[in-house]
Amino acid sequence: MAADLIARLLELKGQAPSIPFPGDERELDALRVKYLGKSGIIPLLSREMAGLPKEQKPEAGKLLQEVRAAVETIINNATHKLKVEKIQKDIDGEFFDITLPGAEPSFGARHPLTAVMDEIAGIFTGMGFQIEEGPEVESDYYNFEALNFPPDHPARDMQDTFHLPDVKRLLRTHTSPVQPRAMERYGPPLSVLAPGKVYRCDSDVTHSPVFHQVEGFTIDRKVTMGDLKGTLQTFIHRLYGPKTNVRLRPSFFPFVEPGAELDVSCIICGGKGCRVCKNTGWLEVLGAGMIHPNVLKSGNIDPDTWSGFAFGMGIERLAMLKYGVDDIRLFYENDMRFLRQF
Numbered sequence: 001m002a003a004d005l006i007a008r009l010l011e012l013k014g015q016a017p018s019i020p021f022p023g024d025e026r027e028l029d030a031l032r033v034k035y036l037g038k039s040g041i042i043p044l045l046s047r048e049m050a051g052l053p054k055e056q057k058p059e060a061g062k063l064l065q066e067v068r069a070a071v072e073t074i075i076n077n078a079t080h081k082l083k084v085e086k087i088q089k090d091i092d093g094e095f096f097d098i099t100l101p102g103a104e105p106s107f108g109a110r111h112p113l114t115a116v117m118d119e120i121a122g123i124f125t126g127m128g129f130q131i132e133e134g135p136e137v138e139s140d141y142y143n144f145e146a147l148n149f150p151p152d153h154p155a156r157d158m159q160d161t162f163h164l165p166d167v168k169r170l171l172r173t174h175t176s177p178v179q180p181r182a183m184e185r186y187g188p189p190l191s192v193l194a195p196g197k198v199y200r201c202d203s204d205v206t207h208s209p210v211f212h213q214v215e216g217f218t219i220d221r222k223v224t225m226g227d228l229k230g231t232l233q234t235f236i237h238r239l240y241g242p243k244t245n246v247r248l249r250p251s252f253f254p255f256v257e258p259g260a261e262l263d264v265s266c267i268i269c270g271g272k273g274c275r276v277c278k279n280t281g282w283l284e285v286l287g288a289g290m291i292h293p294n295v296l297k298s299g300n301i302d303p304d305t306w307s308g309f310a311f312g313m314g315i316e317r318l319a320m321l322k323y324g325v326d327d328i329r330l331f332y333e334n335d336m337r338f339l340r341q342f
């Protein structure tokens, strides 16, 4: 029995070089099943080896390994050869026109809101303003209280606030909280520009729940309304051209006194009257005023020595006017046909 097994292994080893090389997938599978399958020759012999006397096991084991290696070499070579043949066949069957133009990758561009924001920042840093940022998740204190909105004051309803479950925290409704933050941090004199995202429960063609504002303010000795008007006029002329007229209209914000809104002559019709300016010839672009003494006090600044002006504007509104865009939502849809125009 033992001698018989060794003889059979020797015979198999002798036959290995003449195993026919598989010509296709079917033959390859048949070979694999015949030698290596569960009931194939090699596993069967391997099981038989268990009954061999101990001293013959090494010789039988070595022979079995040699047969297995020979069969596996054939299977591996055939697998590789069939794979290469298949690739070659696919290539031969395919027509590839190398004279066709390649597919061009699409290039990105600056988003129009980023472009307007950068332009605004460039104009104000040119006038000596430093850029500051504040948190978007803000405390009730900086968003309202430090800005002279007393608790339960109806002016809080002017801005529809997203309150967070933690009652004292909210998504900032404007960039004005950067005013008391920067005052506390740097002290006067100070000129700051604070761009960033703000949030309000508000949504239609000219209002978005998330939008961008830029806050600006200057604090120094003897700052006046004249400084405010001159600064904003210079800014508007640089952004929309020197022919744009500006006017200040009285308005109310709890954190400024007096408060004003700035209108520009309609960019679309040049002031003659059109649909965009509702035939008034004017467009409101920002809120502004002289910083309220209570706000200076919140920022640890003495209102008897120092005074300041502040302004805040919506970037989307300025961008809509600059580029003649009539629906604010276009800025957020990321439609490449829209974005490519800028």
Ligand code: FA5
Residues within 6 Å of the ligand: 159, 173, 174, 175, 176, 200, 202, 203, 206, 207, 208, 209, 210, 211, 212, 213, 215, 253, 256, 284, 285, 286, 287, 288, 289, 310, 311, 312, 313, 314, 315, 316, 317, 328
């Ligand atoms: C304010 O937010 C004040 N903090 C501005 C200010 C700063 C006044 C400093 C005085 C001194 P108001 O709520 O008006 O003001 O908003 C300012 C601008 O944000 C508006 O003129 C408008 O252009 C823009 N805006 C307001 N709500 C939205 C909205 N939902 N979507 C897009 N833009 C908006």
